[in-house]
Amino acid sequence: MSDPVYSVLVINRDVGVAEDFSRALLGLPVAVLRACDRAEGINFYHEFLPHMVLLDSELDNGEGPLQDLFTGDSALEVVLLTNRWTEVGALAAVARGASDLLAKPLDPSKVQQLVSGLIAQAETRRHTQELDNELLEAYQFQGMVGRSPRMLEVFARVRRVAPLFQTVLVTGPTGTGKELIARALHNLSPRSREKFVVCNCSALTETLLESQLFGHVKGAFTGATQDRAGLFEHAHLGTLFLDEIGELSLAAQAKLLRILQSQELQRVGSPLTIKVDVHVIAATNRNVRELAARGQFREDLFYRLSMIEIQLPPLADRKEDLPLLQRYFLQHFSTKYNKKLNGISRRTQILLARHSWPGNVRELENVIGNACIMAQGKVVVDTDLPEAIRVQVVRPEKGAGSLTLEEVQSRHLEYVLKLVDGNKARAAELLGVSRATIYGMLARRIRHVDQKDNLSA
Ligand SMILES: Nc1ncnc2c1ncn2[C@@H]1O[C@H](COP(=O)(O)OP(=O)(O)OP(=O)(O)O)[C@@H](O)[C@H]1O
Ligand SMILES: [Mg+2]
Numbered sequence: 426m427s428d429p430v431y432s433v434l435v436i437n438r439d440v441g442v443a444e445d446f447s448r449a450l451l452g453l454p455v456a457v458l459r460a461c462d463r464a465e466g467i468n469f470y471h472e473f474l475p476h477m478v479l480l481d482s483e484l485d486n487g488e489g490p491l492q493d494l495f496t497g498d499s500a501l502e503v504v505l506l507t508n509r510w511t512e513v514g515a516l517a518a519v520a521r522g523a524s525d526l527l528a529k530p531l532d533p534s535k536v537q538q539l540v541s542g543l544i545a546q547a548e549t550r551r552h553t554q555e556l557d558n559e560l561l562e563a564y565q566f567q568g569m570v571g572r573s574p575r576m577l578e579v580f581a582r583v584r585r586v587a588p589l590f591q592t593v594l595v596t597g598p599t600g601t602g603k604e605l606i607a608r609a610l611h612n613l614s615p616r617s618r619e620k621f622v623v624c625n626c627s628a629l630t631e632t633l634l635e636s637q638l639f640g641h642v643k644g645a646f647t648g649a650t651q652d653r654a655g656l657f658e659h660a661h662l663g664t665l666f667l668d669e670i671g672e673l674s675l676a677a678q679a680k681l682l683r684i685l686q687s688q689e690l691q692r693v694g695s696p697l698t699i700k701v702d703v704h705v706i707a708a709t710n711r712n713v714r715e716l717a718a719r720g721q722f723r724e725d726l727f728y729r730l731s732m733i734e735i736q737l738p739p740l741a742d743r744k745e746d747l748p749l750l751q752r753y754f755l756q757h758f759s760t761k762y763n764k765k766l767n768g769i770s771r772r773t774q775i776l777l778a779r780h781s782w783p784g785n786v787r788e789l790e791n792v793i794g795n796a797c798i799m800a801q802g803k804v805v806v807d808t809d810l811p812e813a814i815r816v817q818v819v820r821p822e823k824g825a826g827s828l829t830l831e832e833v834q835s836r837h838l839e840y841v842l843k844l845v846d847g848n849k850a851r852a853a854e855l856l857g858v859s860r861a862t863i864y865g866m867l868a869r870r871i872r873h874v875d876q877k878d879n880l881s882a
Contacts, residue, residue, distance in 0.1 A: 430454045431544045432473065436466035437481035437506060442529065446479065449533035450540055470495065474765055474803050476547055477502040477540070479527070482518075500768060500804035502543050521859060554767060561752050567609035569602055570753045573743035579606070582735055587613035592685055594670075594730040595708040597737025600787030603708040604668065606735055610706055611664040619663030624656050627672040635677050636693050645694025657690055657701050664704045670730070671711035671722065678723045681705075685729055740782040740789065747778055747789070754790050755805065758797035766797060769805045772857070776807055780814050807857070831869070838866055 433455055435443040443459040450457070458473060460466040463484055470478065478495050482505050495503045502524040507514060510528035518526050525539055564572040566580040586593060587610050595603045604623075611621045629637060632646060640655030656665060667673070673681065684690050685705060689698050707730050714731075716722035740746070751769055759766040769777075773796075782788055796809035807815055842852050853860045 431477070431540070431547060432456045432458065432475040433477045433479060433540070434466065434469050434473065434475040435459045435479045436463070436484055437479070438462065438484070439481075442481075442506070442531065445531045445533075446536060449531060449536035453537070453540060453544070455540060455544070471801060475501070477504060477524075477543055479504050479506055481506045500770075500802060502546075504539065516861065519859075519861070550768075557748075557752055558756075561749055561756075564749055565753075567605070567612060569605050569609070570749045571743070571746050572749055573738075573745040575738045575743050576746060579735060579737060583609050584613065586610065586733055586735070588615060590614070590704060590706075590733055592705045592707070592730055592733070594713070594734045595706060595737070596713070596734060597710065598739050598785055599710045600785035601737035601739060602786055603710070603737060604666070606737065607664075607666045607668075607706040607708060611666075611704075614664065614704065616663050616704060620660055621664050621666065622656050622660040623666045623668060625668045626677075627669040631674045631677070632693075634673070635680070638677065639680060639690050640692035642692050642695040645692075649694070652692070655690075655692065657684060657703055658699065660703045661701050662703075664706060667705060667707045669709060670707040671709040671713055671716055675721075675723065678726050682723065682726045682729060685726075740785040744778060748774070750786060750789055751777065751793060754793035755797065758794050762797055764797060764800065765803055766800055766805060767803050770807065773805055773807045773810060776810060776814055835866065835869075838863070 431454060433446075435446055435457060437443060437459070438461055440459065440461075443457060447457045458469060458475065460469045466478075466480070466484070469475075478501060480495065480503060485505070495501055503522065505518045505523050505526045506529060507526055508529055510526055515526040524543065527535065527539065560572075561570065564570050567583075569576075569580075571577065571580065583606060590610065593610060595606050597603055608621065611617060624634075624638060626634060636645070636649070636653070636655065638655050638657060640653050640658055641649050642652045643649060667681075680690065684701065684703070688701055688703075690701060691698055713722050713727055717724045717727040751774070755766055755769060758764075777789075777792075784791075792811060792814065793805070795811065796805045799809040800806070838852070838856070842849070849860055849863050853863045856863070
């Protein structure tokens with residue numbers, strides 16, 4: 426027999442059933458584990474992360490719905506074990522998210538057929554995941570991922586600019602990856618073996634910032650007890666990354682311009698000129714063009730810096746990148762937190778796609794990071810997301826005040842169905858209900874319209 430690749434957790438009091446189940450699967454690559462009650466079932470589920478749970482419906486009664494815990498994990502197949510197989514019972518189980526129903530005593534051929542089918546499905550899913558991972562590798566660039574036309578253009582520009590630049594301006598809203606781009610420019614430049622020095626221009630007061638950038642001599646200001654070199658001197662022959670350049674004072678801007686033009690600087694309080702050879706990457710999330718027009722940023726410096734500009738688009742303008750970024754962060758955090766996460770449920774993906782991402786990639790990184798901490802199964806599910814993303818506000822329509830609850834539900838269903846191109850399975854996932862509920866609502870709506878038609882006829 427080949428190595429077990431598919432694991433099943435049987436939760437049931439009667440050991441004979443688990444034995445019958447294992448016997449029926451002889452020859453298939455399946456490992457069967459048995460839990461004899463609810464508590465053990467839940468423990469084993471968290472500990473062993475099985476592919477399938479065979480849950481005795483007798484154990485699902487009473488203290489809260491056990492099935493709902495499992496069906497929340499979309500990577501898990503839940504099969505219910507009952508005393509009697511009926512179509513109505515099977516439909517009800519499926520409506521609650523179960524994959525299927527098996528009757529006691531177990532029929533070996535039915536068990537084989539069911540489990541083989543589930544193994545084949547799991548295999549297809551694994552294959553799709555492998556393809557996704559290959560795609561992820563193909564679209565990585567210097568620690569960044571992106572496949573949208575705008576990001577591919579950015580990456581191409583970085584490749585072209587890196588061997589040649591002296592100064593570059595990187596612009597874009599917060600969290601779009603400006604620092605990563607700056608590092609990529611340095612890494613791909615002929616100076617990659619030299620230093621990459623970072624200065625955050627918004628973090629210090631005006632005097633301290635000047636002294637930090639250009640250095641100072643003893644006695645230049647109170648507290649300057651000895652001569653000190655600044656970051657420009659430290660970055661000599663390498664690259665200096667000036668983050669938040671929009672925060673630089675006008676006086677410091679004048680000094681910076683001089684360095685860019687003549688490669689010369691004077692430490693604060695010193696008349697001596699020091700030669701430096703530094704490439705500069707400046708970044709900002711402010712509109713420097715506008716600041717320059719308002720006199721808050723030197724125009725000559727702006728023109729000098731913006732000769733080569735790399736603009737990063739907000740995440741909302743490149744939603745094609747979302748699936749890749751999600752997978753990238755999922756891999757990153759599951760390794761970091763030592764969890765065996767291998768996917769994000771479809772409903773979660775839909776919610777992520779609908780969010781507007783004002784904090785851009787950093788926000789997505791945080792959301793996926795937290796979700797990975799929260800996740801209990803193999804898959805990140807919607808309840809692992811923060812509430813702001815989970816509960817998306819539905820704007821009340823005009824005249825909604827006079828609608829009955831059922832009419833509001835029906836209109837919302839219509840709206841969601843449009844959103845997913847009429848796909849009822851996706852609509853069910855998005856609304857957090859079963860497919861059967863969707864069909865029920867649609868049937869009621871048709872009856873409702875028929876009744877109205879009859880009345881008006
Ligand atoms: N394309 C990308 N692929 C992978 N990770 C990314 C990408 N873009 C940004 N990140 C990640 O998002 C976070 C924010 O990126 P970064 O610090 O470069 O943004 P920023 O534009 O400098 O933001 P701010 O203006 O707030 O300083 C970082 O953790 C970075 O690793
Ligand atoms: Mg930054």
